[in-house]
Amino acid sequence: xxxxxxxxxxxxxxxxxxxxxxxxxxxxxxxxxxxxxxxxxxxxxxxxxxxxxxxxxxxxxxxxxxxxxxxxxxxxxxxxxxxxxxxxxxxxxxxxxxxxxxxxxxxxxxxxxxxxxxxxxxxxxxxxxxxxxxxxxxxxxxxxxxxxxxxxxxxxxxxxxxxxxxxxxxxxxxxxxxxxxxxxxxxxxxxxxxxxxxxxxxxxxxxxxxxxxxxxxxxxxxxxxxxxxxxxxxxxxxxx
Amino acid sequence: xxxxxxxxxxxxxxxxxxxxxxxxxxxxxxxxxxxxxxxxxxxxxxxxxxxxxxxxxxxxxxxxxxxxxxxxxxxxxxxxxxxxxxxxxxxxxxxxxxxxxxxxxxxxxxxxxxxxxxxxxxxxxxxxxxxxxxxxxxxxxxxxxxxxxxxxxxxxxxxxxxxxxxxxxxxxxxxxxxxxxxxxxxxxxxxxxxxxxxxxxxxxxxxxxxxxxxxxxxxxxxxxxxxxxxxxxxxxxxxxxxxxxxxxxxxxxxxxxxxxxxxxxxxxxxxxxxxxxxxxxxxxxxxxxxxxxxxxxxxxxxxxxxxxxxxxxxxxxxxxxxxxxxxxxxxxxxxxxxxxxxxxxxxxxxxxxxxxxxxxxxxxxxxxxxxxxxxxxxxxxxxxxxxxxxxxxxxxxxxxxxxxxxxxxxxxxxxxxxxx
Numbered sequence: 001x002x003x004x005x006x007x008x009x010x011x012x013x014x015x016x017x018x019x020x021x022x023x024x025x026x027x028x029x030x031x032x033x034x035x036x037x038x039x040x041x042x043x044x045x046x047x048x049x050x051x052x053x054x055x056x057x058x059x060x061x062x063x064x065x066x067x068x069x070x071x072x073x074x075x076x077x078x079x080x081x082x083x084x085x086x087x088x089x090x091x092x093x094x095x096x097x098x099x100x101x102x103x104x105x106x107x108x109x110x111x112x113x114x115x116x117x118x119x120x121x122x123x124x125x126x127x128x129x130x131x132x133x134x135x136x137x138x139x140x141x142x143x144x145x146x147x148x149x150x151x152x153x154x155x156x157x158x159x160x161x162x163x164x165x166x167x168x169x170x171x172x173x174x175x176x177x178x179x180x181x182x183x184x185x186x187x188x189x190x191x192x193x194x195x196x197x198x199x200x201x202x203x204x205x206x207x208x209x210x211x212x213x214x215x216x217x218x219x220x221x222x223x224x225x226x227x228x229x230x231x232x233x234x235x236x237x238x239x240x
Numbered sequence: 241x242x243x244x245x246x247x248x249x250x251x252x253x254x255x256x257x258x259x260x261x262x263x264x265x266x267x268x269x270x271x272x273x274x275x276x277x278x279x280x281x282x283x284x285x286x287x288x289x290x291x292x293x294x295x296x297x298x299x300x301x302x303x304x305x306x307x308x309x310x311x312x313x314x315x316x317x318x319x320x321x322x323x324x325x326x327x328x329x330x331x332x333x334x335x336x337x338x339x340x341x342x343x344x345x346x347x348x349x350x351x352x353x354x355x356x357x358x359x360x361x362x363x364x365x366x367x368x369x370x371x372x373x374x375x376x377x378x379x380x381x382x383x384x385x386x387x388x389x390x391x392x393x394x395x396x397x398x399x400x401x402x403x404x405x406x407x408x409x410x411x412x413x414x415x416x417x418x419x420x421x422x423x424x425x426x427x428x429x430x431x432x433x434x435x436x437x438x439x440x441x442x443x444x445x446x447x448x449x450x451x452x453x454x455x456x457x458x459x460x461x462x463x464x465x466x467x468x469x470x471x472x473x474x475x476x477x478x479x480x481x482x483x484x485x486x487x488x489x490x491x492x493x494x495x496x497x498x499x500x501x502x503x504x505x506x507x508x509x510x511x512x513x514x515x516x517x518x519x520x521x522x523x524x525x526x527x528x529x530x531x532x533x534x535x536x537x538x539x540x541x542x543x544x545x546x547x548x549x550x551x552x553x554x555x556x557x558x559x560x561x562x563x564x565x566x567x568x569x570x571x572x573x574x575x576x577x578x579x580x581x582x583x584x585x586x587x588x589x590x591x592x593x594x595x596x597x598x599x600x601x602x603x604x605x606x607x608x609x610x611x612x613x614x615x616x617x618x619x620x621x622x623x624x625x626x627x628x629x630x631x632x633x634x635x636x637x638x639x640x641x642x643x644x645x646x647x648x649x650x651x652x653x654x655x656x657x658x659x660x
Contacts, residue, residue, distance in 0.1 A: 052406050074410060082406040088399035092256055104249045107409040145403070152407070 003029050005156060005187040006051065010060035013046055013211075020046045022211040023060070028204075030155075033178060033188040035198035037230070038208035044191035045085070047208070048160050051189070052082055064156055078106070081149035085161035087141040091134035095124065095144045098133055102148050110151050118147040123173050139170040146177060157181065159190035163197045175200045199227040207233055246417040254421055260387075267383055268429035274375040275437035278330030281369070282441065289322045289342060296320035300655075309647050310640040311560020314347040314633070321345050321629055321658045323622035326613040327443035331434060331451060332373035332605070334614030341619075343626055345658075347633045349570035351522045351578055354626055355515060372434055373612075376455050377604040378495050380430065384462040385487045387422045389470050390480035391415055397480060415467075423463050431455060451611055458604045465490065495601040502595040502602075510591060512584030513577045525573040529566035541565040544572060551642040561641040568634065582620065589616040625660070632656040 006028040013021035020043045028034040038044045049055040050062045053073035062069045064076045089098040099115050119129055122143040133141065142162070149157055162178075163171045171194075178201045182188055191208075192198050198205050205225055207215035215233050217225045254260050300317045307313040323341040345353055392415060395401040405411040431452050438448040466487055473483045529537050538552045545568075554562060571578075596603040609615040636656055639645075 049402065052402060054402055054405070077406050078409065080406060082403055084399065084403055086399055087403070089403075090253075090400075092258065093253075097256075101249065101253055102403075102407050104245065105404065105408045105414060107245075148407075158406075 004063075005030050005032075005065055006034070006189050007063050008047070008050075008060070009063075011047075011050065011057055011062050012059045013043075013050055013055055014058040015046065015055070020211050021050070021057075024211065024213060026206055026213065028187055028189055030187055031182055031185050032204070033182045033190070033202045035202035035205045036189070036191045036208050037193065037195065037198050037205050038191075039193060042208040043211040044193075044208055045160055046211075048158055048189070048191050051076075051158055052080070053077065079154055080156045080158055081152045081154035083142070083145050083149060083157065083159045083162050085164055086138070087145040089133045089141060089144060092132060094130045094132055095119065095136070095140075096129050098144060099148050099151065103151060106152055108152060115147070115151060118150045119144070121150060122147045122177060138165045139167060142166060142170070142174070146174070150181075155186060157186055157188045157190075159188065159192075161192050161194075162190055163192065163194050171197060195230055196227060199225045199230060205230060242413055242417050242420070246413050247421065250414075250417045250421040254418070254425070260422070260425075263383075263387065264425055264429050267426065268432070270375060270379070271372070271430050271433040274370055274372045275330065275433040277369070278333060278371045279437055279440060281333060281371075282325045282330040285325050285336070285341065289324055292320050292322070292342065304649060304652050307647065309560060310637055310645065310651075311563065313647065313652060314560070314564065314637045314641075317652075317655075318344040318346055319629070319633070319655075319658055321626045322660055323618075323625075324660050327441045328438065328447050328451065328612040329614050330437055330441055331371065332608040332612040332614055333369050333371050334373070334605075334609030334612060335616055335619045336614050337369055339616075339619035339623075341622065345626060345630055345633070347564060347567070347630070347637055349522055349526050349567040350627065350630045351571055351574050352519055352526075354623060355519065372437075373605050373608040376430065376458060376608070377601040380426075380455070380458060381462040381491050381495060381601065382488075383426055384423070384459060385466050385484065385491060387426060388419055388463060388466040389484045389487050391418055391467065392470060392474040393478070393480040393483055396474060415471075419463065419467055423459060427456065427459060447611055451608060454604055454607050454611070458600060461600050494599050498595065498599040499602050502592065502599075506588050506591045506595070510584055510587045512588070513581050515581065518574050518577045518581055521577060522570045522574045526566060526570040529569065534562060537562060537566045537569055540569040540572060544568070545638070548638065548642045561638075564634070564637065564641060582623070585616060586620065622660075625658075629656060629658045 004027040008024045008026050011021055011024040012019065024047065026034070026036075036044050036047060046055055050057055051064060051069060053069050053076065057070070065079055067076050069076060090101065093101060096112070096115055096119075099118075100110075103110050116129065120126075124140060124143040124147065128136065128140055133144070136144070159178075163174055166174060175197060178188060178190075182201075182203075188201075190198070190202070202219075202225060204216065204218040206213045207217075207230070217230055217233075219225055296319070300319070303316040303318075304313055307316060321343045323336075325336065325341075329336065340354075340356065343353060343356065390397075392401070395404055404414065408414040434452065434455075435448060437443075438445075469487055469490070470483050473486065478486075534552075534554055542549050542552070551561070592602070593606065596606050606615065610617070633656055636654070640651070645651075
């Protein structure tokens, strides 16, 4: 496995003739949590969607595990688990049925005990497992999607505003889970505007503004990134 | 490449969607109703024919018993001609709603008899019959549009699209499997009643399968259109209602506007004599004959039947041979108009066949009525059989009338019989 699991090189994306991503360069290594932090319209979700193949680069390259999104998107998708900002699964199916359906889509057959184990790992209460998703809160849907990501055993996780709308306890549980996954070798690329959350889990944080990285922060001596330093970057106008 | 697992996954998935199941149940109910109403109408027509056939022989025998001349025998004896519905007519009633399929024919002038039909409520006729052909040609495209138009866009609107395409081993397999399962389910609920109906009516298996293939071809056409338009519009960010609107506009154009406009254009372009003029001319010719010199009738009659030239002398002011001669002259006078009238029907039908290439619903209906022997060709074929039968009556009676044969009831055993 290459050291650079996720990489953007001179990446530019134009949407409706506007430069949404402008000459973006970064790499994410194996077992690393990289957070792209920015305000609304900074280009965070567009960057993430470029790695999903949902948005095409206008120039430059976006690659996952050495494969270009332009040429090998199907292979990339088999190695990537994606957690959207607002997890919308099928309301008429139960949590377990949703997971079974999406796993089947990915061509993966998992036994019920493994699914239950994953749901336990993400702390989804057992009485909800067999309830239809239409009865789930946002946090419960988020946990179901994370369980799905775990079961897919994808080496790369792409997370879009993963803690948006979650209560503080759920955020803590989520952050612990991300740390555990990274420790087990998963590469995690998340985009967020949650400064606190990013500082808690990320090894590095890129500050994105108008499609450009305007600042980079990283852990020193295995300590969390200094939230005050990052917050200052926001408040000093680097990030709007 | 779609695997069986893709197919079974989507089958289980869609079987859990209540609205899909309700929708399919409604379509099944409509299909059952269309087949049931077709069978009911076909059986009613068949029963009418059978009951008329029973009475036909009895009535004629009773009428003939009272006669003392061949002229009066021809005048008072009616002959049932009929066009029985084919076993597959229940699925496509076609022209049987418009053209007559039974007559009581006498040896009088034919044109006045051949267009005689039972009067139906014109408003009900305007609505058309809800038969299987109507269901497949006009309504099925709507079912397909409703089921398939938002396969992609609904997932995008629900916020699942990115998760689905990232998770799916192959996103094309996902959409294709989903569309296939829905289409096959739709085909099953549409075709099951057809096959049951065909078994009840003892229709030929090959023709029933052909009708199913026509249904399949029509479904594939609309399925391909719906999926292609849905995909292209969804890629441009168009919403499901917009996609549905575009597809409904296309349906309206192909299923309603093209047939209606082409029908108007064909009727304007292909000149046809007025049916009323035809009947009026024939009636006037027959009625006027009473006041014309005998020679006028004989001259006209002998132009077609010169072999009876030596038998036209009249011994009284009324003779049956003269009476039937001017009846025939009535038909002769209208022959050109009648031919033009039928040619115009055939021409219009040919033109409609060309237009049908631009309207798959129209083409579907035409193919189904052709298969069920309920199209214009079949109706004109029946009309020709009636004309031939009427001609055979004349050929039977003329020697008896012109040779002044003594009436013998046993001779009437050789009366021509109509064969459907």
